Amino acid sequence: MGLVTVRYFAGARAAAGVHEEKVELPTDATVQDALTAIATLHGDVLGRVMLSASFLLDGVAVRDRAARLPEGTALDVLPPFAGG
Known part of the structure; x- marks a missing residue:
């Protein structure tokens, strides 16, 4: 088991109800495993936000949800932002 810090921004923060949390995941967990775990913790609203969100892993954009x-x-967790 390992702890991952999940930080939420803008609409993701509103949907999760927290700015940041520690999530315990199995060893060798992937980005998708983390997304599944936090959607389970916070429900459908956050799950919908994450459908269009982008993700940073230690500050670097990650598109491969199979990344360890x-x-x-x-x-x-960065939902689309309005404005510039």
Whole structure:
């Protein structure tokens, strides 16, 4: 088991009801595993937000949801932003 810090921004923060949380995941968990876990924790509203969100893994954009999450990593959930 490993802990991953999940940080939520804008609409994702509103949907999750928290700015940041630690999520315990199995060893060798993937980005998708983390997304599934947090959708289970926070429900359909956050699940819908994540459909159009982008993600940063330790500050670097990650598009491959099969990417592994090392213990202690940070996963940012960034919904689309309006404006510029």
